[in-house]
Amino acid sequence: MTAIVENKPAYDGKALDLTGRSGARAFKNTLATVLIVLAFVIAIIPLVWILWTVISKGYHLLLNAEWWSQSQRGITVRREGGGAYHAIMGTLIMALITAAIAVPIAILGAVYLVEYGKGTKVARAVSFMIDILTGVPSIVAALFIYAVWITVFGFNRVGFAVSLSLVLLMLPVVLRSTEEMLKLVPDELREASYALGVPKWKTILKVVVPTAFGGIITGVMLGLARVMGETAPLLILVGYSKNINLNPFEGFMGALPTMINQDRTELALQPAADRVWAAALTLILLVLALNLLARLVARFSTIKSK
């Protein structure tokens, strides 16, 4: 800028003032700042509102020990008492099974895409499919599993079927994030390893994956948090049970989203309404705990450069 100004022949010799802004620019700057702050506030309002509503309406049941240790067996919508133990355990069990199936497939798939299949047609096709899978709504995943598990094979509705459909939802999330993390590992590290005569598989196992480990774990936890709140597969693939059922291969199973759904229809009755809010808050806390855990794992497992 200054160079152009100095070259002007008609320059009147006054000192160029670069400290302040001209009126129009100052106005634009203020306008942009106001708009940005406004957008931020608008984005934060519903978030704070939801949190405030759920916490203020749900917290008092969570303070009881029985909320964490008892089921809803024998508690009708008119009665107070009981807890969410059956639903918490149901949600955790289904989420753990989902993770056990989805995580190895996702990580190995990502390793293939980044390390072995880079640029090949197969890799590009798989990548494209994963993108499509990311956009599949949960109800479609649930109906697909219903068609396979119940219509074709004739099995009953059980918790494991829910896990299968959640795998379809979790897989693309974890695979995508793992792929991005592996791509971030600098090629110099791989080359250094090869230069020392280390085979490729060992390079991946000892250099690439450990370098990206924190990011991979974060991706897994985010994927878990996403599937734990899914409701459609629970409605279609398993019945809600008020009793404790820890067996994912037999019988109805409680889960937090379906617990909310069960009592949602009875909000005119105070005990039921209290339980709905408390179950919602419990679900939020579970997801929060998982996210904190992910942060913790990521912090402890990052390679520190000395």
Add this chain to the structure above:
Amino acid sequence: MSVNRLLRVGTVAVASLGVLALSACGSDPEPSGSSNPSSGSSSTGAADCPQGTLNAEGSSAQKNAIEEVISKYNEKCADVSVNYNATGSGAGIKQFNANQVDFAGSDSALKTENKDGGETEAAAAAKRCQTNPALNLPMVIGPVAIAYNVDGLPKLVLDGATAAKIFQGDIKTWNDPAIAKLNTGATLPSTPISVFFRSDESGTTENFTKYLAAAGAGAWKGEPAKKWTGTGAGKEKSAGVAEGVKSTKNSITYVEWSYAVDNKLGVAQIDNGSGAPVELTAESAGKALAAAKPAGTGADLALKLDYATKEAGAYPIILVTYEIACSKGLPAEKTALVKSFLSYFAGKDGQASLTELNYAPLPEEIRTKVDAAIQSIS
């Protein structure tokens, strides 16, 4: 260093597993009624207590009733878990016929004819029960309320024809002459009537449309069916329509009585042609049921209700909700569970617990027949 890192990750993992393990010691709440479960009603002794889990699904009209009965039943038989998912009569029968649940709750007996010419509900159910017929067991009587929300209108009287016209959409405003004639002296607003109906397939809709067809003097144009054919806005489940009326001024719907009471909605009195409008009470609903005749013969317990009854003091819009169970053909341990639970449901204790929830108990004559049918399950 990599060993160190693995150690740290391991520690976190073990810690989180520990939290899980700590939490893995949950229990069921203590039965609310009696602190000593063995003392209770063990003297009846007729219904022995097997062990296991019973899964059922269906009518949301009987949700409150069956939950109460399950709760009472568990005080007696602690080793049985009964799950009931209130997804609607249509869904319940479908899941029963698809072998997904052990018995179904339905607001109408299994259909023995199919208008589309396909397999009938009764035939599909018999197939599920390994070529044994399924039983229709009338179990809970739920009066259907015409619930409304109009400011300054504590009492509303309707008759069959006016109700049919409102739900058909022929009467559009609250101050219509037909309504005004039945409610002399009441101040009716000139606002439009918003009608809410059940958007899911519902036995309540079927029973209510049967009433409109029978008592509507030709004003109701559609066939009685689980799917609504009248006017209005759809809401899901009994609670959905109740919530809709509660939150919308000048609205009206049909819903089980208990939902109308829970939501503190106005309930219309019905002029059945006997001269005086009938208020909805357990007594007036029971009077209408006394006029019911068995629809089938022998072991078939499906009831035929007289919706057009003109008996003084009889509230004509009632629905009978059934449990649908296999007469034979379930695995032995499931048979024992179904028998044990349903006999308790149809027993005097089970039925007595329903009155406080705004259901009417089965008349003794019908109750003994139902009990006999349950005992014949093998």
